[in-house]
Amino acid sequence: MDITVWQWATTGPEGKPTCAGCHPGGGPMEFDRDGQRYDERLTEKPSLSDSLYGDYYGSHWDKSGVLEADCFMCHLSSYSFETRTEQLKNWNLKWASTAASGIGTVEGSIYDVVDNNDPSAEPKVTYNKRLFNEDGKIVLDIKPTVDDNNCMQCHGPADMKKRAFSWHDEVNPDVHSQQGMHCVDCHPAGMDHNFAKGHTTIETLRDDLDNSMRSCKDCHTEGYRGATIPKHVNIPPSHLKDIACETCHIPQKHRAAGQFFDTTHGNLHWDIIGKKEAWGKPEDWYPAYMKFDGKIIPINPIFGIWWGNREKNGIVYPLFARELAAAWGIYGSRVTDDNGDGFAEVNKREEIRLGLKAVETVLHKSSRFEQVHAVFIKGDKAWEFNQDSLLVGKWDPVCKGRGFSISHNVAPAEMALGANGCPDCHGYNGEFFKRTYIVDPYDENGNQVIAPVRKTIGISDYSYNLCAIHFPLIRPYMGIVLIIIFFVTTLHFTSFGPHDFGGRPLHPRSDDYERIDRFNLFERLTHLFVLFTFIFLALTGLAFAYRGGGRFLELFFGNTVTPRVWHGWLGFVFGIGVLFMLLQWWRDAMLIPSDKEWVRNFGGYLGGHDPVPADRFNAGQKVYFWTVIIGGIALLLSGTVLFFREHLPLNLVFTCIFIHYIAALFGVSGVLSHVYLSTGANPGTFPAIFVGKVTKLWARRHHPLWYEKITGKPASGSSDHQNQNHSDESK
Amino acid sequence: MKAKKKLFIALAGILLLFTFQILVIPPTASFAGKHPPFYLLNSEGDIINPLTGENADQPYSTYNTCDMCHSYDDIVQGYHFQMGAKSVSDHYSKEQPWVLSDGMFGKF
Structure with missing residues (x-):
């Protein structure tokens, strides 16, 4: 000091x-x-x-x-x-x-x-x-004990870091303050007078007492002193695990705080948010974020513009204020105030060069360093002369900015980030990812250099843009897409009715109602596994996507964690089922020339009168099959990434979230259509997947080529006699 | 004789009750949470009594006054008082040799 x-x-x-x-x-x-x-x-x-x-x-x-x-x-x-x-x-x-x-x-x-x-x-x-x-x-x-006002006397004026004024902030008081709580309720002390501490990002005093205070969790999981016990039913558990309570519950601050200080003139010049004369003055601002102790916490970014000397051991030692004052006396008159704030800032290369030389001149007069090599630290660069005496500015570990963790000014739950759904953070205008912080207070023109806060917690522009498309543009419309599917299928049924070929019966045959095998037991079981797992996954997945979904999950599971665990594991079962489907049906799903005719006639779904050529699967089923396979594999792979999301890069995770939802949207839409086509649209189809058999009449109508293959008889024809002749000829 | 014996037992019982009360109830309880009146002591440990003028022109000493009932030496070990002074060492930090303790000694 x-x-x-x-x-x-x-x-x-x-x-x-x-x-x-x-x-x-x-x-x-x-x-x-x-x-x-x-x-x-x-x-x-x-x-x-x-x-x-x-x-x-x-x-x-x-x-x-x-x-x-x-x-x-x-x-x-x-x-x-x-x-x-x-x-x-x-x-x-x-x-x-x-x-x-x-x-x-x-x-x-x-x-x-x-x-x-x-x-x-x-x-x-x-x-x-x-x-x-x-x-x-x-x-x-x-x-x-100790009154809040006594604490405030010291912790208030030091609001740059201590933030006690914020506790009773008239604009946005901490909810705990509003409930009549006092400083010592969370920071109690015994006769040893060691007040229970939190864990700040900067302070180091008695770190052994860190986290000894009452945390949010201590009270809000036990209901201590009537504390609410939030269920966070609509918040993904990963968020609760990775994000500190304060991050969402302190969405905004209303007291000006320091954002950087400059020691260039030989004293401590503070720059305060909102350009206030003193910290603690009313000023709206938004916290930045950083990862600390494994969680994302809200911070007030604070960094210093300072001068040091790089010793022989490579360590940059900060200089005394008197040394900087002496150096400023040498070159200060040649430094201009480029941003007009009344403080001449060293920002141009020539000014930095002059400053470094002046500091070295001052240091040469003292003997406290073995080596004189001035360094100027500003923003994300350390400026110094290289071996060729050229000025170089590059990132150095000493540039590491500091953020002071924020824990007061807890807002009511209704004001928390996420209270209005995921787009609060993940939307294009989501505060969480869009906020900026100062990287360098003055560039060569005296302007602030800012960067999005998301970068400090590892969120790239790519992830941000993906979220900006996904959360506000896709998720909200998933339900609408499903409603459209319902509407279209109902409209089709109302317009065309069941797929009965215009109501014209085929020529009856005596064996029309004999049953033939359509699916064996293994195929039926595979389909059943995929069906049931998909229903579970789709319902729970949709519930995850919507704000009110948590209530739905809680209704059936009692909590929102269990369905997420089951969603993950059953996703693997579903994926395996899809792979089995691929193995057993891929041959039948290969496109053949006659499928063109099926497509040309829209499979007869728009009112055709004659059966349309179709093998075991018609062209529509084949397209659906490959959609399911591709979608299922996409869901399986993206789901696997999400299952292990904690250990994987965020870009990959966000990409997979995007893919997962798109694939799910197609999957659910496809399955709804599939259900309609196998029930109302095509009577007699539905039981096949459970009992494995269909009537020959159904086979003749819907899959004539397949019928001919397995019976050796033509699918069309007027009578059993003709069929008999046809059989004889074929022999 | 029997009456004397009964009287003895009754008195002994009352005495026991009082003794028990003294042992169990802390002396400050009678002040219902209020700090009891106390003497101010100066730096020499002498009583300051403004009413009699005894040492009345001298400041009181927290150490001598509060230490009568509370262990001053223990209390000042708290970090609000020590501010990291107990860990001051020239070798506190290898990476930042100018930092001398976990408090603000040597740094801002």
Whole structure:
């Protein structure tokens, strides 16, 4: 941080607290790195304040005292942080708690005593006697726990990261805040005062306590304190597994946060979302996303523009603010403000070149590095001179941006992403994939370079476009396509009736009602397997595709996970059935010349009077068969990918989702037509696939070529006699 | 004699009940969650009594005051107080040698 402990305690920007304004004392505010109290040690050895010992350099601990842990900061709701700041800036460290807690007033200033050499400014306390009992004991409303407002005093101003203001945001308060919950409900602490933590993307302090706080799951699966137990019936389980609750339930933020900082001028220049003067101001913005701990989480992307020195070991060391200020003094006047925001930014190649040279000039004067080789990190590039002294900007591990995880501002469920269906995220305008984040705050012209957020979680443009077609354009119309099939088949039946060749009977024969084998047992069983598995797969698949489908699944299975598991496994059974069908019927499904006549006559379905040539399968059945085979294999292969989706690339998964739905759409449409054609359209057909037999009359009418093959008799003819003659001649 | 014996047993029973109550019920319970009144102590551990003027011009010391009932030394081990100071080491991070602890020592 480039500041001493004394500065940490007593120095802060105008109108803002010192670091110790929030750090509650105790620990390094009380004891030096050798475990000795600052005030006692400096009293014993005053020369330490003139030494380069960072704990004592320029300090006056002997007069100011130290900052003991201030219990009232958290446990007294009337604690004044402004008064604390005032006392700290006056170097009245040991008086700070007395004044800020309001139990007394403090007049005087160690700063004046030391800096202005004014002994009369020695701080004096006047206690508020009204707070004391007759016996001299003080009576204070000390809380056994911590009020939100006390937490907010520190975690609010640090809203760039801590985001406590958002908790009680008037525009979009956290639903938990609205329900009367407090900070310590999720972040409880025991007597060890180690508050339960979440797990943020940036902070590293006491990582061993990560995820010790009450998580969403802790309360919302058990119903703890009346928490709702959401079923997420319309959300695919993969989403619940891969996406953090916060990602969908914090769709938007309403408090400006930092988006990047620039140290070029030798100080910390923050750029705040919405170009606000301070973070925490009302501003609508949308979180970006990143993968963290195996889940996609919402983040506030934050990255720094900074300068470093690449040491001999290859590590880029960040520079002190004073070094950057010195360098800026050399070249700053030649840097222009290209985007007109009042801050001269280093963005042009010439400016970067000047900056690197100036930084190297400054570093050459110090001896803290074995090698001087300046590096400028901005956006996704690290700029430095190569061996030929040419300026090169390329990605380097030090460019890795940071995102601060977001967990407050949980919106009501009705506002969550996905509350309006899949297109909330997966549609062309879906927030989830369309949001952008800043890659580089200023290019050579001073303009921001942005990129879609989807890229940070591995979603390519290809996948995005596929989703944009699939979710809003195909899924919603699946039902309509099925209705159209119903309509067309009904219309056909109403117009043409059963396929009875114009109502003209064939010449009767005595054996017309004898039964012949059409399908053997194995064929029938295969068909049965495919039929039943397809019905299950189609019904559950359609339920997966529609928002309300989850309710339907819950009705039959009690939950939405079981049908998904069954859908996966039965998909394999269906696939195997399709392969068996291929093996047993592919020969019969090969097209033959006479099929042309069947096609020319539309199979007689548009009112023909005579049987149309057809072998065991007519041309229409053959086309349907190959459609089923191709569609079935497509469903099997794409389904297999989806079954193992967790281990496969997202592009492949999204492609297979697309193929799966298209194939399913054709499959379901085809099966509905198939059912119509084998029942209402062609009476007498339906039992064949169950009992395996058909009458000879049916065979003569619908598959005359096949009839002739298996009986050796002509399918057409006026009488048994003619048939007999024909048989004799053929012999 | 019998009356004396009964009186003895009754008194002993009452005494036992009181003893049991003292043992079982914590002393703060009588304050129904409110912090009891307490003395402020200065950095020397002396009582500050503004009503008598005793040390009344001195600031109170959290360490001496709160440590009377609560273990100050244990409490300040919490991470809000230590801020990573306990893990400060020049060798804390190989990849980022300027970072000295899991807190903000050496970094922003």
